[in-house]
Amino acid sequence: MGQEILKVINAVKYYGNGSVTTCALAGLSFCVNSGEFVAVMGPSGSGKTTLLNVISTIEPLSAGTIVVDGESVSQLRQRELAAFRRDRLGFVFQEYNLLDTLTVAENIVLPLNLRHTDAATAKEELARVSRALGVEDQLGKFPCELSGGQRQRVACARAVITSPAIILADEPTGALDSKNSKNLMGIFRLMNDKLGSTILMVTHDAGVASYADRVIFLQDGKIFTEIFCAGRERGEFYGDILATMAALGGETDAV
Numbered sequence: 456m457g458q459e460i461l462k463v464i465n466a467v468k469y470y471g472n473g474s475v476t477t478c479a480l481a482g483l484s485f486c487v488n489s490g491e492f493v494a495v496m497g498p499s500g501s502g503k504t505t506l507l508n509v510i511s512t513i514e515p516l517s518a519g520t521i522v523v524d525g526e527s528v529s530q531l532r533q534r535e536l537a538a539f540r541r542d543r544l545g546f547v548f549q550e551y552n553l554l555d556t557l558t559v560a561e562n563i564v565l566p567l568n569l570r571h572t573d574a575a576t577a578k579e580e581l582a583r584v585s586r587a588l589g590v591e592d593q594l595g596k597f598p599c600e601l602s603g604g605q606r607q608r609v610a611c612a613r614a615v616i617t618s619p620a621i622i623l624a625d626e627p628t629g630a631l632d633s634k635n636s637k638n639l640m641g642i643f644r645l646m647n648d649k650l651g652s653t654i655l656m657v658t659h660d661a662g663v664a665s666y667a668d669r670v671i672f673l674q675d676g677k678i679f680t681e682i683f684c685a686g687r688e689r690g691e692f693y694g695d696i697l698a699t700m701a702a703l704g705g706e707t708d709a710v
Contacts, residue, residue, distance in 0.1 A: 460524055460621050460653050461487040461510065467518035468505050468676075479505040481676035482519070487621065492647040492654045494664035496696070497673035498703060503657045506673070507625055510655070511544060512536050524620035541569055545614035545622035545652070549629035551606040553598040553613075560585075560594040563612045570617070584612045587649050588642055604635035611642050615652055622646070624656035628663050640666040661700060665693035672699055679703055 468480040479502050487493050495503050508514040510521055512528050521528045524543055531539055546552075553562045560581060567577045585591045590608050598606055607627065614622050624643075628636035640663055646652040647668075656667065664670050666689070672679040682699060684692045 458489050459486050459522075460489045460491075461655065462522040463506075463510070463519070464521070465519040466506070466509060466516055466521065468502075468509060468514070469517045479676050480509070480516075480519075483673070483677055485671060485678060485681075487653060487655055489653055490647070490651055491669065492643065492667045493656070494667035494670045495655065495657045495673060496659065496661075496664055496670055496700065497679070500675075501673040502676040503673055504625065505676075507623055507655075507657055511546070511623055512540060541566060542617065543620045545617065545619035547607070547610055547614050547622060547624040547627045549626040551598070551603075551610045551630075553606055553609060555598050557597075558594065559590065559596050559598070559601070559609050562598065562609055563590075563594075563616055566613060566617045580616050584616050584650070587645060588612045588615075602635070603631055604638050607631065607635070607639050608642055611639075611646060615646055615650055619652075621653045621655060624654060624658075626658055627656065628658070628660060636660070636663060661693060661696045664696050665689050670696055670699075672703060674703055 464484050466480045466483045470477045470479060483502070483506070495506060497503055505514070509516050510523070512531070516529060528539065554565070557565070563585065564577045564581050567580060585594060588608055588611055590605070590612055593601060593605060593609065598609070601609065628639055631639060643654060643656070644666055647654055658664050667684070669681060669683050671681045680699060682695050
């Protein structure tokens with residue numbers, strides 16, 4: 456593994472004010488290294504979505520520090536945040552968030568266009584990621600002509616085309632059936648193995664989490680424990696994830 460891409464240091468997040476407050480993150484700390492694929496799991500209300508929101512700068516921390524690619528996100532001015540999200544972060548959502556009026560190719564290169572990347576470079580990057588993720592044959596189509604699995608594949612290509620410091624994925628298989636979920640996780644492994652993408656993924660699905668290198672389990676806004684695949688067979692890792700979720704008292708689905 457390479458350098459630390461993400462450092463979360465004593466992250467605290469409160470919602471509400473006065474006597475009615477909820478602690479969503481309670482002094483949480485961890486790191487993600489370059490080239491890691493990390494899943495985050497935990498029961499409902501454990502802080503998973505809040506964690507992604509503060510890392511992506513959608514919400515500010517109440518206390519603590521988050522450093523992405525060497526830059527403290529809490530130090531960024533408002534006008535710097537849009538450029539930070541555009542240049543340093545990639546996003547894969549449960550809903551595909553593709554633009555229906557753009558072709559697949561236009562959707563994928565949109566982040567490059569927002570950076571004013573020259574046409575020749577954009578064409579090269581489009582060829583690179585579409586070939587790696589198997590969407591070359593779909594480039595001239597529109598999102599409405601694609602299956603759910605194909606749309607999510609395109610969303611992954613769009614997320615990775617700028618070579619972001621880290622890709623944040625929020626329940627990426629939530630809208631997919633089991634077959635397409637397995638296919639999408641195969642794409643995530645390609646993104647990680649072939650394109651070197653660093654991925655932090657929130658999921659409630661033990662089968663989906665078993666594709667990761669490491670799983671961090673949250674409970675009440677803190678880290679309950681973490682487990683590593685460490686080269687084991689995915690089935691064995693999956694069993695450990697289920698056992699840990701059972702210890703947490705959480706429910707999981709299986710892919």
